[in-house]
Amino acid sequence: MCDEFASPRLWRELRERALPVDRYGAWSARHALTPMQDWLTLEAALHIVATRAPRLLLVHFLALDAFEHEHGIASPEARWALAHVDMLLGRLVDGIDRARGLDATTFMVFGDHGFVDVDDAHYPNQVLHAEGLVDLDARGKVVGRRAWVATNGVAAHVYVLDGAPRTALARLRERFASLPGVSVIESSGFNALGLPAAGEDATQGDLVLIAAPGVRFRGQATAEAAERAPLYRATHGHHPDAPELGAALVMAGPSIREGVVVDDVSMLDVAPTAAASRRRASGCRRAGPARGDARELVLLCY
Ligand SMILES: [Zn+2]
Known part of the structure; x- marks a missing residue:
């Protein structure tokens, strides 16, 4: 994937520095190897700041997640992962300091989600099998489906597919709502979650399921397949209003007032704030949000 989407010139430069960029994908196969991915990410970022003058550099470290x-x-x-990522950030700050000094750089350290420990799971595709909407062969392989649930852990989309009975949607709404700790959101509630309406986008399910903190969904259609899959002890992906899902935002730089503590900041304000802080830093007077809540920008910037 990196070979396909990365800049070929940058990739060639990293290879010339003997960085094993070809291993990045293989290292993503096991969580225990993510510190090695993060090392490569840091080396690539340090190379970029040493050889170019990026106006915006986004660096994503994976180990804590x-x-x-x-x-x-x-x-x-x-x-350990938190301390490790802190060390990587320190090296990045040092690299930027060496390349261009810190006076012209705004740092924003943020996550895009919090985390919740999970100790219980639901298996919605096993429910679909019990409802006669998923067919399995003798070895438990899925060979036919008239409905399917795709999940990222704590939220899930229910797709009612061709061949399902007309009553399937109503039946599944009732069936999933009866699972402990599960909320069922119908299409009328999608817009409030920032999702497209059902039918507006092929990836949008007919129902959205959200589990309460402590509970997650697993996608396997049989107990045997679930047994073989890795088991997470914590995860994310809940309703965005769940307080546990809040993440940190720390900013420092020439256009950021020091010592200011703000209340909750919407995720939608992060990018406009970055844009505004850059415009401020470059002396532009027309700073303002592209999207998001302008009030937060007033608090965060001069
Ligand atoms: Zn994750």
Whole structure:
């Protein structure tokens, strides 16, 4: 994937520096290897700041997310990952300092979700099998489906497919609502979640399921397949209003007022704030949000 989407010139430069960029994909196969991916990411970022003058550099470190999934949010492993990512950030700050100094750089450190420990799971595709909407062969392989549930952990989309009975949607709404800790959101509620209406986008399900904190969905259609799949001890993907899903936002730089603590900031304000802080830093007087809540920008910037 990186070979396909990365800039070929950058990829060639990283290879010339003997960085094993070809291993990045293989290292994504196991959470325990994510610190190696993060090392490559950091080396690539350091190379970019040393050889170019990027106006915007986005760096995504994976280890904390991976280790929280694997070991739980308050685990010693997650704490190690936090300290490790902090060290990587320190090296990035040092690299930027060497390349261009810190006076012209705004740093924003943020996550895009919080985390919740999970100790219970639902298997919605096993429910569909019990309802006669998913067919399995003798070895448990899915060979036919008139409905399917795709999940990212704590939210799931229910798709009613061709060949399902006309009553399937109503039946599944009732069936999934009876699962403990599960909320069922119908198409009338999609817009409030920022989702397209059913039918407006092929990827949008007919129902959305959201599990309460502590509960997750797993996609396997048989108990045997679920047994073989890795089991997360913590995850994310809940309703965005769940307080546990809040993430951190720390900013520092020439256009950021020091010592200011703000209340909750919407995720939609992060990018406009970055744009505004850059315009401020470059002396432009017309700073303002492209999208998002302008009030937060007033608090965050001069
Ligand atoms: Zn994750």
